Amino acid sequence: MSRSFGDDYPICVACGVQYPLSVAASAASATAHCFICEDERQYVGYAGQQWTSLGELRLQGHTVEIREEIPGLWGIATSPNFAIGQRALLVPGDDGNVLWDSTTYIDDAAVARVTELGGISVIALSHPHYYSSMVEWSRAFGDAPIYVHERDAQWIRRNDNVVLWSGDTHEVLPGITLINAGVHFAGGTVMHWRDGVDGSGALFAGDIFTVVADRRWVGFMYSYPNLIPEHPVTIRKAVDLVRTFPFGSLYGAWWNRIITSDAHDAVIRSARRYFEHIGAPLDGMHL
Template sequence: MISFICITCGTQFPPSSSPPAHCLICEDERQYIGVNGQEWTSREEMISSNKYKNKIIEEEPNIYSIVPEPSFGIGQRALLIQTPNGNILWDCVSYLDQQTIQYIKEKLGGLSAIAISHPHYYTAMIEWSQEFGNIPVYIHQLDKQSVMRPDKCIEFWNGDTLDLLNGELKLVCTGGHFKGFQVLYWPRRQILFSGDQPQICMDQKQVSFMYSYPNFIPLNARKINHIMKCLQPLDFDRLYASCKMSGIKGVIETKAKEIVEKSAKRYLKAISDDNDD
């Protein structure tokens, strides 16, 4: 029995004797099936190929990015956040080997929990949870139908916000890209971890919001306004995205909230019927 992984999006499926017939994540209009059709791999195959490794980078004190090399799936990265109340993995990646596990346990203090912004980053979350002691994986209830590999470690939650690690971090459900899309907020450090909503643009003084990034499907004004309403109470100066696109570091280092607010106004103007530019 193998837990097959979709090569295009990186999502892992439950153990089976043969690959699934479909990847429902890729067949959704927000994603796509690769040019070679539906292809599968597995954690075991990725490790035995000796092709991949996880590069662990200290972005700033207590924040580490975990980036598979070469890039896999849609280019996801995970962020490990160290707090006095334990460490959390924000978003997830498909590749996990013993070297990564050992480094996190021995050098970074292990993991206490996992939280994931939306289904495009669920990847191998169950494997990560199991390797670190069946730690909880926090996902919003509204995205339950997009979990391709159910497991008892997943803790679905309802509502608008959820405190994690004794209040050190906070999940905020904003909707938009997915109904249960959530961001992670670190009040003490004034940092917002946004997944890819908002996503940092090539001009890193701007961010944007999309229903589908690869298929260029925008969000409507109602959803943008709701996202901004959810973010308004959060006092953040820095913003980390979960994909490092070409030429983009993946972090807005200062004035992030101001940039997000200006970008939202620009976006709303662009999609307005009154925009004559």
């Protein structure tokens, strides 16, 4: 029997975030606004605000691509590419899998495949641009809790099963810890996996620390599409927070945007290079 998803819930075409049904009527008359896209970190498309839904995406032939990013770590993405185009990651742990970030499209085939891979015990989000259909994924896996930092609570469009956490760090499963880096958004979060695939530790960064085209480095931005740099004080705090967590690899928000070795040093030297180019003092950076 086919699973029931929220096929009629409106989804912003630009960012891929699913909205409550209360938006649906106004979306049809083009009077609804995407709160997330109207923020200065994102944008409304040149054709104006546009909406779709899971039902429409299914009719258009969208599916969920699930494949190993590296052996032992599975990526999940809407295919063909949609909205921002991020891929989520299914991170294994002794007490269950964590879905790191989310993706917009979901269907029965995706749920079946993820179930074969061990299911989802916890969902953790880096920032609002990747909230997408997080509630649908949660409901498909027994109402798995969705962890969002409380500093980003204002951006949540559907709050079913959302757990707001506070402070600098929070362990969601043994050995898997959320870190409030505060880059990009006040609640901008990265996730540390103590063991990593190879035992050297891993950091899941979304685009809080974004893996750039030259995959020896990461970048720090308040807005990527609008090219607004992040504040030096914010970056300094973020680097100090992750400094105490060992990690050999780092996983960005898109397929193949990964740093496979010496990732801890890559974050620190990337911060040093950023400070040098914007003319910010290196005092207190321990770089």
